[in-house]
Amino acid sequence: MSLQGKTAIVTGSTSGIGLGIATALAQNGANIVLNGFGDATEIENLRASLAKEHGVAVTYSGADVSKASEIKTMVADAATAHGSVDIVVNNAGIQFTSPVTDFPDDKWDAIIAINLSSAFHLCKAALPFMKANGWGRVINIASAHGLVASPQKSAYVAAKHGLIGFTKVVALETANNGITANAICPGWVLTPLVAKQIADRAATNKSSVAAEEEKLLEEKQPMHKFTTPEHLGALALFLCSDAAATITGSSYSMDGGWTAQ
Numbered sequence: 001m002s003l004q005g006k007t008a009i010v011t012g013s014t015s016g017i018g019l020g021i022a023t024a025l026a027q028n029g030a031n032i033v034l035n036g037f038g039d040a041t042e043i044e045n046l047r048a049s050l051a052k053e054h055g056v057a058v059t060y061s062g063a064d065v066s067k068a069s070e071i072k073t074m075v076a077d078a079a080t081a082h083g084s085v086d087i088v089v090n091n092a093g094i095q096f097t098s099p100v101t102d103f104p105d106d107k108w109d110a111i112i113a114i115n116l117s118s119a120f121h122l123c124k125a126a127l128p129f130m131k132a133n134g135w136g137r138v139i140n141i142a143s144a145h146g147l148v149a150s151p152q153k154s155a156y157v158a159a160k161h162g163l164i165g166f167t168k169v170v171a172l173e174t175a176n177n178g179i180t181a182n183a184i185c186p187g188w189v190l191t192p193l194v195a196k197q198i199a200d201r202a203a204t205n206k207s208s209v210a211a212e213e214e215k216l217l218e219e220k221q222p223m224h225k226f227t228t229p230e231h232l233g234a235l236a237l238f239l240c241s242d243a244a245a246t247i248t249g250s251s252y253s254m255d256g257g258w259t260a261q
């Protein structure tokens with residue numbers, strides 16, 4: 001498949017799943033807008049190597065996706081640099097764990113802003129470009145926690161359930177514009193977001209990181225195996241293909257059987 005000439009904004013693509021998806025799209029010819037936080041030199045190296053290796057145009061936006069105005073600027077800048085916006089991957093996300101009664105208000109607000117509201121603001125700004133082109137792809141990275149819950153994750157679970165609902169509305173509103181909108185629901189992926197949770201568990205339980213990795217998988221997934229950013233990149237790529245032209249409003253689990261139980 002060739003995505004040559006298409007431009008993809010992938011939020012939170014300086015790390016983890018977002019980087020896996022940005023790489024898969026670049027490998028198949030898409031121009032990329034990288035976004036996310038991190039060391040400026042490392043991000044510039046990443047930007048330059050993706051562009052060189054795959055022969056595509058790659059720009060970087062440091063937009064904080066908790067801020068609507070920065071998302072608007074990111075989309076406008078992408079259209080100026082690349083000509084249009086064809087694919088958006090709403091991937092940036094954060095986690096915080098605590099029982100509801102102790103959950104800090106500011107953490108709730110940040111998780112809802114970054115994991116949910118950012119998708120609304122990005123779609124609002126980018127969909128007019130896709131409608132004008134008669135082609136577009138919206139891919140929202142939800143989670144197994146968009147379909148089922150776990151204790152201590154109220155804001156995250158609420159945001160991810162909300163993201164799946166939002167995906168369905170975008171799908172309905174764009175059904176006859178050549179645009180599809182789908183959610184991907186990963187199980188455990190060993191990225192910095194999950195590595196922190198494992199390190200916290202190892203400290204609390206006075207055990208090793210390796211032992212906590214095993215336990216984390218066993219608690220939730222029948223398959224005791226991490227999904228990788230490359231697996232998720234391949235699924236996102238499929239959703240951008242012509243074969244997926246009528247798949248819209250769906251949620252794709254890639255979770256080692258987590259939500260089959």
Ligand code: NAD
Nearest residue numbers: 012014015016017036037064065092093143188189191193
């Ligand atoms: P990660 O921590 O490796 O990457 C998160 C990315 O988001 C980073 O690039 C970070 O800089 C960026 N980011 C964070 N806050 C931002 C902000 N305000 N503005 C712009 N960028 C911001 O995490 P990951 O595991 O790759 O997670 C990516 C997505 O996948 C998240 O939405 C997460 O909820 C979801 N997810 C992850 C897992 C998993 O097991 N890792 C499972 C299910 C769903």
